Amino acid sequence: xxxxxxxxxxxxxxxxxxxxxxxxxxxxxxxxxxxxxxxxxxxxxxxxxxxxxxxxxxxxxxxxxxxxxxxxxxxxxxxxxxxxxxxxxxxxxxxxxxxxxxxxxxxxxxxxxxxxxxxxxxxxxxxxxxxxxxxxxxxxxxxxxxxxxxxxxxxxxxxxxxxxxxxxxxxxxxxxxxxxxxxxxxxxxxxxxxxxxxxxxxxxxxxxxxxxxxxxxxxxxxxxxxxxxxxxxxxxxxxxxxxxxxxxxxxxxxxxxxxxxxxxxxxxxxxxxxxxxxxxxxxxxxxxxxxxxxxxxxxxxxxxxxxxxxxxxxxxxxxxxxxxxxxxxxxxxxxxxxxxxxxxxxxxxxxxxxxxxxxxxxxxxxxxxxxxxxxxxxxxxxxxxxxxxxxxxxxxxxxxxxxxxxxxxxxxxxxxxxxxxxxxxxxxxxxxxxxxxxxxxxxxxxxxxxxxxxxxxxxxxxxxxxxxxxxxxxxxxxxxxxxxxxxxxxxxxxxxxxxxxxxxxxxxxxx
Numbered sequence: 001x002x003x004x005x006x007x008x009x010x011x012x013x014x015x016x017x018x019x020x021x022x023x024x025x026x027x028x029x030x031x032x033x034x035x036x037x038x039x040x041x042x043x044x045x046x047x048x049x050x051x052x053x054x055x056x057x058x059x060x061x062x063x064x065x066x067x068x069x070x071x072x073x074x075x076x077x078x079x080x081x082x083x084x085x086x087x088x089x090x091x092x093x094x095x096x097x098x099x100x101x102x103x104x105x106x107x108x109x110x111x112x113x114x115x116x117x118x119x120x121x122x123x124x125x126x127x128x129x130x131x132x133x134x135x136x137x138x139x140x141x142x143x144x145x146x147x148x149x150x151x152x153x154x155x156x157x158x159x160x161x162x163x164x165x166x167x168x169x170x171x172x173x174x175x176x177x178x179x180x181x182x183x184x185x186x187x188x189x190x191x192x193x194x195x196x197x198x199x200x201x202x203x204x205x206x207x208x209x210x211x212x213x214x215x216x217x218x219x220x221x222x223x224x225x226x227x228x229x230x231x232x233x234x235x236x237x238x239x240x241x242x243x244x245x246x247x248x249x250x251x252x253x254x255x256x257x258x259x260x261x262x263x264x265x266x267x268x269x270x271x272x273x274x275x276x277x278x279x280x281x282x283x284x285x286x287x288x289x290x291x292x293x294x295x296x297x298x299x300x301x302x303x304x305x306x307x308x309x310x311x312x313x314x315x316x317x318x319x320x321x322x323x324x325x326x327x328x329x330x331x332x333x334x335x336x337x338x339x340x341x342x343x344x345x346x347x348x349x350x351x352x353x354x355x356x357x358x359x360x361x362x363x364x365x366x367x368x369x370x371x372x373x374x375x376x377x378x379x380x381x382x383x384x385x386x387x388x389x390x391x392x393x394x395x396x397x398x399x400x401x402x403x404x405x406x407x408x409x410x411x412x413x414x415x416x417x418x419x420x421x422x423x424x425x426x427x428x429x430x431x432x433x434x435x436x437x438x439x440x441x442x443x444x445x446x447x448x449x450x451x452x453x454x455x456x457x458x459x460x461x462x463x464x465x466x467x468x469x470x471x472x473x474x475x476x477x478x479x480x481x482x483x484x485x486x487x488x489x490x491x492x493x494x495x496x497x498x499x500x501x502x503x504x505x506x507x508x509x510x511x
Contacts, residue, residue, distance in 0.1 A: 005250065005261045006200065006226035009035050009243060010044040011275060012061070013074055015234030020452065020471045020480045021279040024505045025057045027383075031231075032061045034274050034347040035069070038267040040243075042070040042096065044228075049075060049084040053506055058088040066092030072138065077101040077126035086133045096166070097130045097137045099123070103152050104143035120155050124162045131163035138166035140204065145169075145176040145184065153191060160192070166200045167192060168228065171215055174208025174238060181205075182218035189223030202226035205241045207233060212241035217249050220259055231275040232283050232290065244268045244289040244321065252316055269322035274347030277379055280469045280482045282456070289321055330378070332367035339363055339378075348382050359385050379484075395501040396444060398493050405432040412436040414493070416443050432489065437496050444500050448472040448479075455488055468495040474503045 012028055015021065023031070028045075035043050043065065048055040058073050065071075071092040075081035077099055089095040101123045102111055108119050123139065130137045139159045144152055156167050169188065171181060185203065192199050203219040203226070205212040216227050233242035247263045254260055272290035276283050285293045330338060339360055340350050350356045362385055367373050399415040399422065412435035413426040423443045429435030433453070441448060452471040466488040470481045481499025485491040 008042040008228045009040040011230040013044040015230040033349040039264045048088040049081040070094040072096035100140040102142040103147040127162040139164040140168040143172040145171040168202040170204040174206035178214045178218035181215045182222040185219040186222035204228035207238040213245040216241040266322040270347045330373040472499045
Protein backbone atom coordinates (compact mmCIF):
# COMPACT_ATOMS: atom_id res chain seq x y z
CA UNK A 1 0.00 0.00 0.00
CA UNK A 2 1.32 3.43 -0.90
CA UNK A 3 1.78 5.76 2.05
CA UNK A 4 0.83 8.75 -0.11
CA UNK A 5 -2.77 9.39 -1.08
CA UNK A 6 -3.23 10.74 -4.63
CA UNK A 7 -5.52 13.78 -4.74
CA UNK A 8 -7.59 14.50 -7.86
CA UNK A 9 -9.38 17.85 -7.89
CA UNK A 10 -12.53 17.98 -9.99
CA UNK A 11 -13.62 21.56 -9.19
CA UNK A 12 -13.29 22.50 -12.86
CA UNK A 13 -15.46 19.59 -13.99
CA UNK A 14 -17.87 18.31 -11.31
CA UNK A 15 -17.69 21.53 -9.30
CA UNK A 16 -18.61 23.68 -12.30
CA UNK A 17 -21.82 21.68 -12.76
CA UNK A 18 -23.39 23.69 -9.91
CA UNK A 19 -26.13 25.99 -11.29
CA UNK A 20 -24.72 29.51 -11.54
CA UNK A 21 -21.08 28.44 -11.20
CA UNK A 22 -20.27 28.81 -14.91
CA UNK A 23 -16.64 29.89 -15.36
CA UNK A 24 -15.05 31.40 -18.45
CA UNK A 25 -11.69 30.16 -19.67
CA UNK A 26 -9.71 32.91 -17.95
CA UNK A 27 -11.32 32.15 -14.59
CA UNK A 28 -10.61 28.43 -15.10
CA UNK A 29 -6.97 29.21 -15.78
CA UNK A 30 -6.73 31.24 -12.55
CA UNK A 31 -8.13 28.30 -10.59
CA UNK A 32 -5.86 25.81 -12.38
CA UNK A 33 -2.80 27.90 -11.51
CA UNK A 34 -3.88 27.97 -7.88
CA UNK A 35 -4.51 24.20 -7.87
CA UNK A 36 -0.94 23.83 -9.10
CA UNK A 37 0.28 25.90 -6.15
CA UNK A 38 -1.90 23.78 -3.88
CA UNK A 39 0.06 20.82 -5.28
CA UNK A 40 -2.84 18.59 -6.26
CA UNK A 41 -1.70 15.46 -8.12
CA UNK A 42 -4.35 15.47 -10.87
CA UNK A 43 -6.66 18.18 -12.22
CA UNK A 44 -9.86 17.05 -13.90
CA UNK A 45 -10.15 19.99 -16.28
CA UNK A 46 -13.60 19.45 -17.78
CA UNK A 47 -15.85 17.46 -20.09
CA UNK A 48 -14.46 18.34 -23.55
CA UNK A 49 -17.12 16.51 -25.56
CA UNK A 50 -19.84 18.70 -24.03
CA UNK A 51 -19.01 21.85 -26.01
CA UNK A 52 -16.34 23.55 -28.09
CA UNK A 53 -15.84 26.03 -25.25
CA UNK A 54 -15.11 23.29 -22.71
CA UNK A 55 -12.75 21.56 -25.16
CA UNK A 56 -10.84 24.83 -25.62
CA UNK A 57 -10.69 25.46 -21.87
CA UNK A 58 -9.20 21.99 -21.23
CA UNK A 59 -6.56 22.62 -23.91
CA UNK A 60 -5.65 25.97 -22.34
CA UNK A 61 -5.34 24.40 -18.88
CA UNK A 62 -2.98 21.79 -20.33
CA UNK A 63 -0.85 24.55 -21.88
CA UNK A 64 -0.80 26.50 -18.60
CA UNK A 65 -0.09 23.80 -16.00
CA UNK A 66 0.12 20.47 -17.85
CA UNK A 67 3.92 20.36 -17.65
CA UNK A 68 3.84 19.92 -13.87
CA UNK A 69 0.38 18.55 -13.00
CA UNK A 70 -1.32 15.47 -14.39
CA UNK A 71 -4.42 16.48 -16.39
CA UNK A 72 -7.51 14.41 -17.06
CA UNK A 73 -10.96 15.04 -18.51
CA UNK A 74 -14.22 13.10 -18.51
CA UNK A 75 -15.55 10.87 -21.28
CA UNK A 76 -18.56 8.65 -21.58
CA UNK A 77 -17.87 5.15 -22.87
CA UNK A 78 -18.14 6.21 -26.51
CA UNK A 79 -15.39 6.71 -29.07
CA UNK A 80 -16.18 10.37 -29.85
CA UNK A 81 -15.97 11.35 -26.17
CA UNK A 82 -12.67 9.51 -25.74
CA UNK A 83 -11.28 11.19 -28.86
CA UNK A 84 -12.27 14.60 -27.48
CA UNK A 85 -10.47 13.89 -24.20
CA UNK A 86 -7.35 12.65 -26.00
CA UNK A 87 -7.16 15.63 -28.35
CA UNK A 88 -7.62 18.12 -25.52
CA UNK A 89 -5.11 16.63 -23.02
CA UNK A 90 -2.52 14.87 -25.22
CA UNK A 91 0.09 17.63 -24.80
CA UNK A 92 0.15 17.26 -21.01
CA UNK A 93 3.23 15.67 -19.47
CA UNK A 94 1.16 12.97 -17.75
CA UNK A 95 -2.31 12.82 -19.39
CA UNK A 96 -5.05 10.50 -18.14
CA UNK A 97 -8.25 9.48 -19.91
CA UNK A 98 -11.23 9.18 -17.54
CA UNK A 99 -14.14 6.99 -18.67
CA UNK A 100 -17.41 6.72 -16.73
CA UNK A 101 -20.19 4.11 -17.09
CA UNK A 102 -22.92 3.02 -14.66
CA UNK A 103 -23.00 -0.34 -12.90
CA UNK A 104 -26.12 -0.17 -10.71
CA UNK A 105 -29.31 -1.93 -11.80
CA UNK A 106 -31.17 1.37 -12.13
CA UNK A 107 -28.46 2.77 -14.45
CA UNK A 108 -28.22 -0.38 -16.54
CA UNK A 109 -31.97 -0.90 -16.88
CA UNK A 110 -33.31 2.68 -16.92
CA UNK A 111 -30.46 4.80 -18.26
CA UNK A 112 -29.00 2.43 -20.86
CA UNK A 113 -31.91 0.00 -21.41
CA UNK A 114 -29.44 -2.81 -22.16
CA UNK A 115 -28.41 -6.07 -20.59
CA UNK A 116 -25.71 -6.12 -17.91
CA UNK A 117 -23.37 -8.02 -20.21
CA UNK A 118 -23.88 -5.47 -23.00
CA UNK A 119 -23.14 -2.54 -20.70
CA UNK A 120 -20.03 -4.28 -19.37
CA UNK A 121 -18.83 -4.87 -22.93
CA UNK A 122 -19.32 -1.15 -23.67
CA UNK A 123 -16.90 -0.40 -20.83
CA UNK A 124 -14.35 -2.99 -21.96
CA UNK A 125 -14.43 -1.72 -25.55
CA UNK A 126 -14.04 1.87 -24.36
CA UNK A 127 -11.00 1.03 -22.22
CA UNK A 128 -9.37 -0.98 -25.01
CA UNK A 129 -9.80 1.93 -27.40
CA UNK A 130 -8.50 4.49 -24.88
CA UNK A 131 -5.42 2.35 -24.27
CA UNK A 132 -4.50 2.69 -27.95
CA UNK A 133 -4.26 6.43 -27.36
CA UNK A 134 -2.68 6.80 -23.91
CA UNK A 135 -1.11 4.46 -21.33
CA UNK A 136 -3.13 5.73 -18.35
CA UNK A 137 -6.88 5.13 -18.25
CA UNK A 138 -9.23 5.56 -15.29
CA UNK A 139 -12.56 3.73 -15.27
CA UNK A 140 -15.39 4.99 -13.03
CA UNK A 141 -18.17 2.58 -12.08
CA UNK A 142 -20.92 5.17 -11.74
CA UNK A 143 -23.40 4.60 -8.88
CA UNK A 144 -21.14 1.87 -7.47
CA UNK A 145 -22.56 2.20 -3.95
CA UNK A 146 -25.98 0.98 -5.20
CA UNK A 147 -24.60 -1.75 -7.45
CA UNK A 148 -24.77 -5.52 -7.03
CA UNK A 149 -21.33 -6.40 -5.67
CA UNK A 150 -20.59 -9.37 -7.91
CA UNK A 151 -21.61 -7.48 -11.06
CA UNK A 152 -19.57 -4.49 -9.91
CA UNK A 153 -16.56 -6.74 -9.38
CA UNK A 154 -17.04 -8.50 -12.72
CA UNK A 155 -17.02 -5.10 -14.45
CA UNK A 156 -13.91 -3.96 -12.58
CA UNK A 157 -12.05 -7.19 -13.35
CA UNK A 158 -13.00 -6.98 -17.03
CA UNK A 159 -11.84 -3.38 -17.49
CA UNK A 160 -8.58 -4.04 -15.60
CA UNK A 161 -7.90 -6.96 -17.92
CA UNK A 162 -8.68 -4.58 -20.81
CA UNK A 163 -5.99 -2.19 -19.56
CA UNK A 164 -7.50 0.21 -17.00
CA UNK A 165 -4.79 1.54 -14.67
CA UNK A 166 -7.12 3.26 -12.17
CA UNK A 167 -10.48 2.11 -10.85
CA UNK A 168 -12.70 4.83 -9.42
CA UNK A 169 -15.60 3.83 -7.17
CA UNK A 170 -18.16 6.66 -6.98
CA UNK A 171 -20.92 7.12 -4.43
CA UNK A 172 -22.68 9.05 -7.18
CA UNK A 173 -25.88 9.96 -5.32
CA UNK A 174 -24.47 10.18 -1.79
CA UNK A 175 -26.31 7.00 -0.72
CA UNK A 176 -23.51 5.27 1.19
CA UNK A 177 -22.71 5.41 4.90
CA UNK A 178 -19.10 5.23 6.17
CA UNK A 179 -19.19 1.67 7.59
CA UNK A 180 -20.85 0.25 4.48
CA UNK A 181 -18.69 2.19 2.02
CA UNK A 182 -15.51 1.32 3.89
CA UNK A 183 -16.40 -2.36 3.75
CA UNK A 184 -17.10 -2.11 0.00
CA UNK A 185 -13.67 -0.56 -0.59
CA UNK A 186 -11.95 -3.15 1.61
CA UNK A 187 -13.48 -6.04 -0.37
CA UNK A 188 -12.68 -4.46 -3.73
CA UNK A 189 -9.15 -3.56 -2.64
CA UNK A 190 -8.38 -7.16 -1.67
CA UNK A 191 -9.58 -8.49 -5.02
CA UNK A 192 -7.92 -5.76 -7.11
CA UNK A 193 -4.54 -6.19 -5.40
CA UNK A 194 -4.71 -9.93 -5.95
CA UNK A 195 -5.55 -9.38 -9.62
CA UNK A 196 -3.05 -6.57 -10.35
CA UNK A 197 -1.30 -4.75 -7.51
CA UNK A 198 -0.29 -1.90 -9.82
CA UNK A 199 -3.90 -0.73 -10.31
CA UNK A 200 -4.83 2.34 -8.26
CA UNK A 201 -8.14 2.24 -6.34
CA UNK A 202 -9.93 5.59 -6.13
CA UNK A 203 -13.15 6.99 -4.61
CA UNK A 204 -15.48 9.85 -5.55
CA UNK A 205 -18.13 10.67 -2.93
CA UNK A 206 -21.15 12.96 -3.06
CA UNK A 207 -22.66 14.74 -0.08
CA UNK A 208 -26.42 14.19 -0.37
CA UNK A 209 -26.62 12.85 3.20
CA UNK A 210 -23.77 15.03 4.48
CA UNK A 211 -21.33 12.10 4.63
CA UNK A 212 -19.03 12.65 1.64
CA UNK A 213 -15.96 13.48 3.74
CA UNK A 214 -16.67 10.66 6.21
CA UNK A 215 -17.17 8.14 3.38
CA UNK A 216 -13.95 9.27 1.68
CA UNK A 217 -11.91 8.94 4.87
CA UNK A 218 -13.47 5.54 5.58
CA UNK A 219 -12.40 4.46 2.09
CA UNK A 220 -8.82 5.60 2.76
CA UNK A 221 -8.79 3.63 6.00
CA UNK A 222 -9.87 0.57 4.03
CA UNK A 223 -7.30 0.74 1.25
CA UNK A 224 -8.20 3.48 -1.25
CA UNK A 225 -5.08 4.94 -2.89
CA UNK A 226 -6.70 8.05 -4.40
CA UNK A 227 -9.47 10.52 -3.51
CA UNK A 228 -11.49 12.78 -5.80
CA UNK A 229 -12.64 16.06 -4.25
CA UNK A 230 -13.60 19.64 -5.00
CA UNK A 231 -12.69 22.95 -3.38
CA UNK A 232 -15.42 24.05 -0.94
CA UNK A 233 -17.22 20.77 -1.68
CA UNK A 234 -18.76 22.16 -4.90
CA UNK A 235 -20.63 19.78 -7.16
CA UNK A 236 -23.95 18.38 -8.30
CA UNK A 237 -26.87 18.76 -5.85
CA UNK A 238 -25.34 18.80 -2.32
CA UNK A 239 -21.82 18.68 -3.73
CA UNK A 240 -18.73 16.48 -3.48
CA UNK A 241 -16.30 15.56 -0.76
CA UNK A 242 -14.55 18.78 0.27
CA UNK A 243 -10.84 18.67 -0.57
CA UNK A 244 -9.86 20.82 2.39
CA UNK A 245 -11.80 18.61 4.84
CA UNK A 246 -10.40 15.34 3.51
CA UNK A 247 -6.83 16.64 3.39
CA UNK A 248 -6.90 18.12 6.89
CA UNK A 249 -8.68 15.07 8.26
CA UNK A 250 -5.78 12.94 7.03
CA UNK A 251 -3.20 15.44 8.30
CA UNK A 252 -4.60 16.06 11.78
CA UNK A 253 -5.44 12.37 12.32
CA UNK A 254 -2.41 10.92 10.52
CA UNK A 255 -1.69 8.63 13.47
CA UNK A 256 -5.09 7.00 12.87
CA UNK A 257 -5.21 6.86 9.06
CA UNK A 258 -1.47 6.33 8.57
CA UNK A 259 -1.74 7.96 5.14
CA UNK A 260 -0.77 11.43 3.92
CA UNK A 261 -1.22 13.69 0.89
CA UNK A 262 1.28 15.96 -0.81
CA UNK A 263 -1.07 18.96 -0.58
CA UNK A 264 0.44 22.30 0.44
CA UNK A 265 -2.15 22.95 3.15
CA UNK A 266 -1.10 26.57 3.62
CA UNK A 267 -2.69 27.26 0.21
CA UNK A 268 -6.11 25.87 1.24
CA UNK A 269 -7.66 29.12 2.46
CA UNK A 270 -6.64 31.22 -0.53
CA UNK A 271 -7.77 28.45 -2.92
CA UNK A 272 -11.15 28.37 -1.22
CA UNK A 273 -11.41 32.15 -1.41
CA UNK A 274 -10.50 32.26 -5.10
CA UNK A 275 -13.04 29.61 -6.06
CA UNK A 276 -15.72 31.34 -3.99
CA UNK A 277 -15.00 34.71 -5.63
CA UNK A 278 -14.90 33.40 -9.19
CA UNK A 279 -18.00 31.19 -8.92
CA UNK A 280 -19.96 33.71 -6.84
CA UNK A 281 -20.87 30.93 -4.40
CA UNK A 282 -20.28 31.90 -0.78
CA UNK A 283 -18.69 29.57 1.74
CA UNK A 284 -20.90 29.14 4.81
CA UNK A 285 -19.34 30.93 7.77
CA UNK A 286 -19.11 27.76 9.90
CA UNK A 287 -17.70 25.62 7.08
CA UNK A 288 -14.95 23.34 8.38
CA UNK A 289 -11.39 24.47 7.59
CA UNK A 290 -12.16 27.43 5.31
CA UNK A 291 -15.27 29.12 6.76
CA UNK A 292 -14.81 32.62 8.20
CA UNK A 293 -15.68 31.29 11.68
CA UNK A 294 -13.62 28.08 11.41
CA UNK A 295 -11.04 29.53 13.81
CA UNK A 296 -13.22 32.13 15.58
CA UNK A 297 -14.00 31.86 19.28
CA UNK A 298 -16.70 34.02 20.90
CA UNK A 299 -17.38 32.10 24.10
CA UNK A 300 -15.67 33.61 27.15
CA UNK A 301 -14.74 30.14 28.36
CA UNK A 302 -13.16 29.32 24.99
CA UNK A 303 -11.31 32.62 24.87
CA UNK A 304 -9.91 32.10 28.37
CA UNK A 305 -8.71 28.62 27.46
CA UNK A 306 -7.11 29.82 24.23
CA UNK A 307 -5.25 32.61 26.00
CA UNK A 308 -3.76 30.01 28.32
CA UNK A 309 -2.92 27.51 25.56
CA UNK A 310 -4.20 27.35 21.97
CA UNK A 311 -4.32 23.56 22.14
CA UNK A 312 -7.17 23.78 24.66
CA UNK A 313 -9.66 24.46 21.83
CA UNK A 314 -7.70 24.28 18.56
CA UNK A 315 -6.71 20.98 16.95
CA UNK A 316 -4.97 22.88 14.13
CA UNK A 317 -3.79 26.44 13.76
CA UNK A 318 -5.14 28.95 11.20
CA UNK A 319 -1.61 29.13 9.77
CA UNK A 320 -1.79 25.41 8.89
CA UNK A 321 -4.40 26.16 6.23
CA UNK A 322 -3.19 29.64 5.27
CA UNK A 323 -5.89 31.47 7.21
CA UNK A 324 -5.08 35.05 8.16
CA UNK A 325 -7.57 37.39 9.81
CA UNK A 326 -5.56 40.51 8.98
CA UNK A 327 -6.48 42.58 5.94
CA UNK A 328 -3.66 44.69 4.54
CA UNK A 329 -4.97 48.15 3.62
CA UNK A 330 -3.08 49.44 0.60
CA UNK A 331 -2.37 53.01 -0.47
CA UNK A 332 -0.47 54.56 -3.38
CA UNK A 333 2.61 54.41 -1.15
CA UNK A 334 2.38 50.66 -0.53
CA UNK A 335 4.65 49.75 -3.43
CA UNK A 336 4.84 46.72 -5.71
CA UNK A 337 5.80 44.21 -3.03
CA UNK A 338 2.79 44.86 -0.81
CA UNK A 339 0.44 44.93 -3.81
CA UNK A 340 1.91 41.70 -5.19
CA UNK A 341 1.53 40.01 -1.80
CA UNK A 342 -2.15 40.96 -1.67
CA UNK A 343 -2.83 39.75 -5.23
CA UNK A 344 -1.06 36.42 -4.59
CA UNK A 345 -2.85 35.99 -1.25
CA UNK A 346 -6.13 35.94 -3.18
CA UNK A 347 -4.82 33.14 -5.40
CA UNK A 348 -4.09 35.11 -8.58
CA UNK A 349 -0.98 34.45 -10.66
CA UNK A 350 1.67 37.22 -10.83
CA UNK A 351 4.43 35.38 -12.69
CA UNK A 352 4.02 37.45 -15.90
CA UNK A 353 6.13 40.55 -15.14
CA UNK A 354 4.71 42.66 -17.98
CA UNK A 355 1.12 41.83 -17.06
CA UNK A 356 1.79 42.51 -13.37
CA UNK A 357 3.32 45.93 -14.13
CA UNK A 358 0.26 46.89 -16.17
CA UNK A 359 -1.93 45.74 -13.29
CA UNK A 360 0.17 47.73 -10.79
CA UNK A 361 -0.25 50.92 -12.80
CA UNK A 362 -4.03 50.44 -12.70
CA UNK A 363 -3.73 49.93 -8.94
CA UNK A 364 -1.88 53.25 -8.57
CA UNK A 365 -4.64 55.05 -10.47
CA UNK A 366 -7.25 53.45 -8.21
CA UNK A 367 -5.23 54.21 -5.07
CA UNK A 368 -4.90 57.87 -6.00
CA UNK A 369 -8.67 58.07 -6.45
CA UNK A 370 -9.74 56.04 -3.39
CA UNK A 371 -6.82 56.78 -1.01
CA UNK A 372 -7.31 53.41 0.73
CA UNK A 373 -7.63 50.18 -1.25
CA UNK A 374 -9.11 47.07 0.38
CA UNK A 375 -9.03 43.38 -0.56
CA UNK A 376 -12.37 43.57 -2.38
CA UNK A 377 -11.04 46.48 -4.47
CA UNK A 378 -7.97 44.47 -5.45
CA UNK A 379 -10.07 41.45 -6.41
CA UNK A 380 -12.34 43.55 -8.61
CA UNK A 381 -9.33 45.30 -10.17
CA UNK A 382 -7.59 42.01 -11.05
CA UNK A 383 -10.65 40.23 -12.45
CA UNK A 384 -11.57 43.19 -14.64
CA UNK A 385 -7.97 43.58 -15.82
CA UNK A 386 -7.64 39.91 -16.76
CA UNK A 387 -10.98 39.75 -18.56
CA UNK A 388 -10.74 43.03 -20.45
CA UNK A 389 -7.05 42.75 -21.40
CA UNK A 390 -7.02 39.07 -22.29
CA UNK A 391 -10.46 38.74 -23.87
CA UNK A 392 -10.31 38.07 -27.58
CA UNK A 393 -13.44 40.14 -28.11
CA UNK A 394 -14.14 43.69 -26.97
CA UNK A 395 -16.38 43.68 -23.93
CA UNK A 396 -18.86 46.16 -22.48
CA UNK A 397 -17.78 48.67 -19.87
CA UNK A 398 -20.01 50.97 -17.80
CA UNK A 399 -19.11 54.63 -18.38
CA UNK A 400 -21.93 56.40 -16.50
CA UNK A 401 -25.54 55.92 -15.42
CA UNK A 402 -28.48 57.72 -13.85
CA UNK A 403 -31.46 56.11 -12.16
CA UNK A 404 -34.68 57.89 -11.16
CA UNK A 405 -37.00 55.87 -8.94
CA UNK A 406 -40.65 56.54 -8.10
CA UNK A 407 -43.93 54.66 -7.94
CA UNK A 408 -44.99 55.65 -11.47
CA UNK A 409 -42.15 55.56 -14.04
CA UNK A 410 -38.78 54.32 -12.66
CA UNK A 411 -36.25 55.31 -15.32
CA UNK A 412 -32.61 54.52 -16.04
CA UNK A 413 -30.18 56.19 -18.45
CA UNK A 414 -26.89 54.45 -19.25
CA UNK A 415 -23.72 55.12 -21.24
CA UNK A 416 -21.66 52.06 -22.19
CA UNK A 417 -18.34 51.66 -23.96
CA UNK A 418 -17.33 48.75 -26.17
CA UNK A 419 -13.90 49.24 -27.70
CA UNK A 420 -14.00 52.62 -29.43
CA UNK A 421 -17.81 52.62 -29.62
CA UNK A 422 -19.94 54.54 -27.11
CA UNK A 423 -23.59 53.55 -26.61
CA UNK A 424 -26.30 55.59 -24.86
CA UNK A 425 -29.90 54.81 -24.01
CA UNK A 426 -32.79 55.07 -21.53
CA UNK A 427 -35.56 52.80 -20.41
CA UNK A 428 -38.38 52.49 -17.87
CA UNK A 429 -39.11 49.45 -15.75
CA UNK A 430 -41.00 48.05 -12.79
CA UNK A 431 -38.30 49.43 -10.50
CA UNK A 432 -34.85 51.04 -10.67
CA UNK A 433 -32.96 47.75 -11.20
CA UNK A 434 -35.45 46.50 -13.79
CA UNK A 435 -35.14 49.81 -15.67
CA UNK A 436 -31.35 49.66 -15.45
CA UNK A 437 -31.21 46.10 -16.77
CA UNK A 438 -33.71 46.85 -19.53
CA UNK A 439 -31.58 49.63 -21.01
CA UNK A 440 -28.33 47.64 -20.69
CA UNK A 441 -29.94 44.66 -22.40
CA UNK A 442 -31.22 46.93 -25.18
CA UNK A 443 -27.82 48.56 -25.74
CA UNK A 444 -26.00 45.24 -25.76
CA UNK A 445 -28.49 43.71 -28.16
CA UNK A 446 -28.41 40.37 -26.34
CA UNK A 447 -31.64 38.78 -25.19
CA UNK A 448 -31.13 37.41 -21.68
CA UNK A 449 -33.43 36.60 -18.78
CA UNK A 450 -32.58 37.49 -15.18
CA UNK A 451 -32.85 34.27 -13.16
CA UNK A 452 -31.45 35.37 -9.80
CA UNK A 453 -30.41 38.65 -8.11
CA UNK A 454 -28.69 38.82 -4.74
CA UNK A 455 -27.13 41.65 -2.71
CA UNK A 456 -24.87 41.01 0.29
CA UNK A 457 -22.76 43.29 2.46
CA UNK A 458 -18.99 42.81 2.61
CA UNK A 459 -18.23 45.46 5.24
CA UNK A 460 -19.81 47.72 7.87
CA UNK A 461 -20.41 51.43 8.33
CA UNK A 462 -21.48 54.24 6.00
CA UNK A 463 -18.88 53.17 3.41
CA UNK A 464 -20.04 49.54 3.45
CA UNK A 465 -19.31 47.64 0.28
CA UNK A 466 -22.18 45.74 -1.30
CA UNK A 467 -21.64 42.69 -3.48
CA UNK A 468 -24.20 41.87 -6.15
CA UNK A 469 -24.45 38.38 -7.67
CA UNK A 470 -26.77 37.76 -10.61
CA UNK A 471 -27.57 34.80 -12.83
CA UNK A 472 -28.87 35.24 -16.35
CA UNK A 473 -30.04 32.79 -18.98
CA UNK A 474 -29.16 33.04 -22.68
CA UNK A 475 -30.21 30.41 -25.23
CA UNK A 476 -30.72 27.80 -22.51
CA UNK A 477 -27.37 28.42 -20.79
CA UNK A 478 -26.90 30.05 -17.40
CA UNK A 479 -24.21 32.67 -16.77
CA UNK A 480 -23.26 34.52 -13.61
CA UNK A 481 -22.07 38.06 -13.04
CA UNK A 482 -20.63 39.65 -9.91
CA UNK A 483 -19.56 43.14 -8.90
CA UNK A 484 -18.74 45.08 -5.75
CA UNK A 485 -19.14 48.75 -4.91
CA UNK A 486 -20.25 51.11 -2.15
CA UNK A 487 -23.05 52.09 -4.57
CA UNK A 488 -25.27 49.01 -4.91
CA UNK A 489 -26.97 50.42 -8.03
CA UNK A 490 -23.57 50.70 -9.72
CA UNK A 491 -22.66 47.22 -8.48
CA UNK A 492 -25.95 45.94 -9.92
CA UNK A 493 -25.19 47.46 -13.31
CA UNK A 494 -21.65 46.06 -13.41
CA UNK A 495 -22.81 42.62 -12.29
CA UNK A 496 -25.32 42.51 -15.16
CA UNK A 497 -22.66 43.71 -17.62
CA UNK A 498 -20.24 41.06 -16.37
CA UNK A 499 -22.92 38.44 -17.02
CA UNK A 500 -23.41 39.73 -20.58
CA UNK A 501 -19.63 39.79 -21.09
CA UNK A 502 -19.54 36.15 -19.95
CA UNK A 503 -22.04 35.35 -22.73
CA UNK A 504 -19.78 37.09 -25.26
CA UNK A 505 -16.66 35.29 -24.04
CA UNK A 506 -18.43 31.94 -24.18
CA UNK A 507 -19.71 32.60 -27.69
CA UNK A 508 -16.23 33.62 -28.88
CA UNK A 509 -14.84 30.16 -27.96
CA UNK A 510 -17.43 28.35 -30.10
CA UNK A 511 -16.94 30.27 -33.34
